[in-house]
Amino acid sequence: xxxxxxxxxxxxxxxxxxxxxxxxxxxxxxxxxxxxxxxxxxxxxxxxxxxxxxxxxxxxxxxxxxxxxxxxxxxxxxxxxxxxxxxxxxxxxxxxxxxxxxxxxxxxxxxxxxxxxxxxxxxxxxxxxxxxxxxxxxxxxxxxxxxxxxxxxxxxxxxxxxxxxxxxxxxxxxxxxxxxxxxxxxxxxxxxxxxxxxxxxxxxxxxxxxxxxxxxxxxxxxxxxxxxxxxxxxxxxxxxxxxxxxxxxxxxxxxxxxxxxxxxxxxxxxxxxxxxxxxxxxxxxxxxxxxxxxxxxxxxxxxxxxxxxxxxxxxxxxxxxxxxxxxxxxxxxxxxxxxxxxxxxxxxxxxxxxxxxxxxxxxxxxxxxxxxxxxxxxxxxxxxxxxx
Amino acid sequence: xxxxxxxxxxxxxxxxxxxxxxxxxxxxxxxxxxxxxxxxxxxxxxxxxxxxxxxxxxxxxxxxxxxxxxxxxxxxxxxxxxxxxxxxxxxxxxxxxxxxxxxxxxxxxxxxxxxxxxxxxxxxxxxxxxxxxxxxxxxxxxxxxxxxxxxxxxx
Numbered sequence: 286x287x288x289x290x291x292x293x294x295x296x297x298x299x300x301x302x303x304x305x306x307x308x309x310x311x312x313x314x315x316x317x318x319x320x321x322x323x324x325x326x327x328x329x330x331x332x333x334x335x336x337x338x339x340x341x342x343x344x345x346x347x348x349x350x351x352x353x354x355x356x357x358x359x360x361x362x363x364x365x366x367x368x369x370x371x372x373x374x375x376x377x378x379x380x381x382x383x384x385x386x387x388x389x390x391x392x393x394x395x396x397x398x399x400x401x402x403x404x405x406x407x408x409x410x411x412x413x414x415x416x417x418x419x420x421x422x423x424x425x426x427x428x429x430x431x432x433x434x435x436x437x438x439x440x441x442x443x444x445x446x447x448x449x450x451x452x453x454x455x456x457x458x459x460x461x462x463x464x465x466x467x468x469x470x471x472x473x474x475x476x477x478x479x480x481x482x483x484x485x486x487x488x489x490x491x492x493x494x495x496x497x498x499x500x501x502x503x504x505x506x507x508x509x510x511x512x513x514x515x516x517x518x519x520x521x522x523x524x525x526x527x528x529x530x531x532x533x534x535x536x537x538x539x540x541x542x543x544x545x546x547x548x549x550x551x552x553x554x555x556x557x558x559x560x561x562x563x564x565x566x567x568x569x570x571x572x573x574x575x576x577x578x579x580x581x582x583x584x585x586x587x588x589x590x591x592x593x594x595x596x597x598x599x600x601x602x603x604x605x606x607x608x609x610x611x612x613x614x615x616x617x618x619x620x621x622x623x624x625x626x627x628x629x630x631x632x633x634x635x636x637x638x639x640x641x642x643x644x645x646x647x648x649x650x651x652x653x654x655x656x657x658x659x660x661x662x663x664x665x666x667x668x669x670x671x672x673x
Numbered sequence: 674x675x676x677x678x679x680x681x682x683x684x685x686x687x688x689x690x691x692x693x694x695x696x697x698x699x700x701x702x703x704x705x706x707x708x709x710x711x712x713x714x715x716x717x718x719x720x721x722x723x724x725x726x727x728x729x730x731x732x733x734x735x736x737x738x739x740x741x742x743x744x745x746x747x748x749x750x751x752x753x754x755x756x757x758x759x760x761x762x763x764x765x766x767x768x769x770x771x772x773x774x775x776x777x778x779x780x781x782x783x784x785x786x787x788x789x790x791x792x793x794x795x796x797x798x799x800x801x802x803x804x805x806x807x808x809x810x811x812x813x814x815x816x817x818x819x820x821x822x823x824x825x826x827x828x
Contacts, residue, residue: 304679344686406758415692417724418782420762420818421769423754431771435750438802487753487793531730535749535771535780536722 287385289673291512291519293505294323295631300500300619301469308343308399312355312501315624316395319503324515327357330505331389334364336376336396337623341408343399356395369412370425370571371527371658372396373502373626374665378525380506381667390508396628397501398621405497405622412659418534423486425573426494428534428660430486433576436540440591448488450594451575452479455492455617457603458572462614464643469498469619479575488576495573500621502628509673520634523651524555524668534660545584545657545664552666553586558651561586562601565668566649567609567636569629571656573616582610585653585666604646612636612644626656630667637671697727700739705820708810712777714738720778743775745807745827751785751800753793766790772806772824783818787825799826 296318303311320326333356340346349358349365356363364383368375373396380394406424413419422428437447456476462468474492482490512519526548530537537543549561558564568585572578579593587608588596596602602610611617613632616625633652635641650671657664694702697713701724704711712723713736720729726736751770754763763784771780785806788799806824814820 304681341686344684404759406756407760410758410760415690416694416698417818421767421782421784423752423756423761423769424758426756427752427754427769430752431750431769434752434802435771438750484753484793485756487755487797533722533724533730533779533782535782536730 288387289509290381290384290506290522291509291516292522292630292634292669293507293512293516293519294319294325295505295634296320296322296503297467297628297631298501300467300498300621302401303399303499304401308345308397308402309352309355311399311499312352312395312397315397315501315503316356316393319393319505323505325391325505329391330357330361330393332362332364332383332392333358334366334376334379334383334392334394336366336372336627338369338372338398339367339408339411341403341411342405342622343402352395352397356393368663369658370573370622371626371656371663371665372623373629374527374654374656374667375626377504377627377630377667378527378665380504381522381525384506384508390511392506393503394506394627395501395503396624396626398623399499400497400621401499414532426486426489429574429577430489432539432580432661433489433574436576436580439540442591442594444488446594447576448480449476450579450597451493452476453597453603454572454575454578455479458611458615458617461604461612461644462618465613466642467619468614469496469500470614471618489574493575495617495620498619498621500619500624502624502631504627504631504634518638518640518671520637520669520671521673522667523670524552524558525666526551526555527663527665529663532660532662539661540580541590542580542584542661542664544662545581548664548666549585552653552668556651556668556670558668561653562588562608565608565651565653567612567633567646568653569613569615569632569655570610570653571616571626571629572611573620575617578610581655585655609646612641612646626665629654629656630669633667633669637669695727697725701725702816702820706814706816710742710744710774710808710821712740712742714740721776722779723774723777723781740776742777745805746772746774746777746781748785748800748802748804748806749773749780750802753796768796768800770806770824783821784823785826786823
């Protein structure tokens with residue numbers, strides 16, 4: 286193992302439709318907020334990591350060139366990491382590796398997306414292979430719905446039960462987003478609203494699906510020595526896990542989802558977690574789709590396979606439950622994709638340091654953050670703790 | 674300054690490509706013209722994958738044994754797509770599905786059609802998880818995945 290690493294500052298933009306800023310200015314907003322939070326200046330930063338979705342999202346290639354100024358990267362080493370939806374976790378892991386290796390003491394990590402400027406689903410469709418699957422691709426909703434159908438069939442989950450649980454997840458995320466000043470969608474919805482919303486990809490309806498958001502997030506990673514010197518309450522990285530699986534959808538069983546399961550297992554092993562439901566205090570799961578959030582509960586060992594809807598129906602994962610999930614309102618209410626996985630990590634850091642404001646869960650010591658990317662292909666998990 | 678005062682410039686990036694299929698995938702498409710669906714078998718794990726692969730993604734071994742698989746199989750999962758986006762090839766609504774063709778060991782991505790797709794409730798009664806479907810061929814072969822026009826439910 287390398288050196289211990291902590292998150293010592295986070296910054297987020299106000300997420301939503303941000304036509305008031307050009308893309309680099311949006312990035313700068315997050316970077317400035319993170320530097321202020323950490324009480325640092327650009328000269329303190331040893332290197333910069335950036336991540337976004339594929340170039341087709343906003344029509345500008347290799348955005349680390351475009352954002353170099355906004356990230357304060359002048360005369361610093363710059364790295365870009367891109368793994369589609371899991372980008373936010375990948376860049377966080379990259380920041381961790383860089384500091385943990387001893388090659389840098391303080392690293393700035395930035396994730397961003399300005400989805401209002403392009404066609405998110407057309408972009409997602411270009412992630413599919415061009416010869417066999419792309420013709421039938423329907424962006425993210427198509428894939429995640431197929432996966433959810435496969436999961437419900439495999440575990441014989443009655444359609445009505447799955448529908449009810451997914452609706453409750455939507456309601457809970459929307460309620461939570463009301464407490465998050467950065468959230469994109471801040472409206473309350475009812476179970477009936479969700480069940481009667483327009484069909485996107487059956488059984489997934491409009492309120493089961495995340496919005497397309499503009500937003501950026503910046504997180505500052507520091508070595509143990511620097512963190513203890515600079516920061517009163519660092520968020521310590523206790524464990525990370527990242528796994529990929531085959532490219533072609535159809536080759537793996539997505540109802541038990543090896544990459545999500547193994548990424549969490551690896552992070553738990555490093556963090557010394559044996560019973561995640563008991564030991565974790567909060568989880569920020571990458572949940573662009575309500576049904577899929579339940580698959581993650583199972584992959585992460587929060588409940589037995591096929592039983593996630595039962596746990597949702599008894600309130601295990603909502604505010605005040607045994608393991609509150611997505612107190613920020615989650616990806617379901619805010620999804621600037623390249624930033625989203627990093628927002629999960631930033632929110633987990635805020636939770637373990639008691640800085641999460643109105644969305645703070647009482648007494649959080651251990652928090653899970655996560656993101657998923659590609660055609661259900663990659664998963665990344667990071668566990669943060671209040672103590673080294 | 675109010676929101677309306679910020680300006681937007683409309684842009685577009687258009688880049689043409691010529692994508693090489695290579696030996697394995699070229700042969701797959703040659704066989705589609707003859708209305709055969711071909712997979713390859715892994716030397717090590719013996720799985721048969723469709724589309725065929727030159728190597729096994731798990732074992733990293735050559736997959737050079739060609740196997741003709743059945744034109745019928747079971748629906749592993751499906752999705753009713755009712756969402757438009759830029760440059761979408763199929764007209765909505767359409768059904769995208771994972772079909773495990775008999776004699777293969779993975780889901781094959783294609784569409785289910787040949788039924789009235791306009792009424793979802795009727796679709797739900799016709800298309801079943803675990804149900805059987807079979808290939809319907811396009812009369813004119815263009816060397817694309819749509820040489821198989823679609824899969825239709827088998828009664």
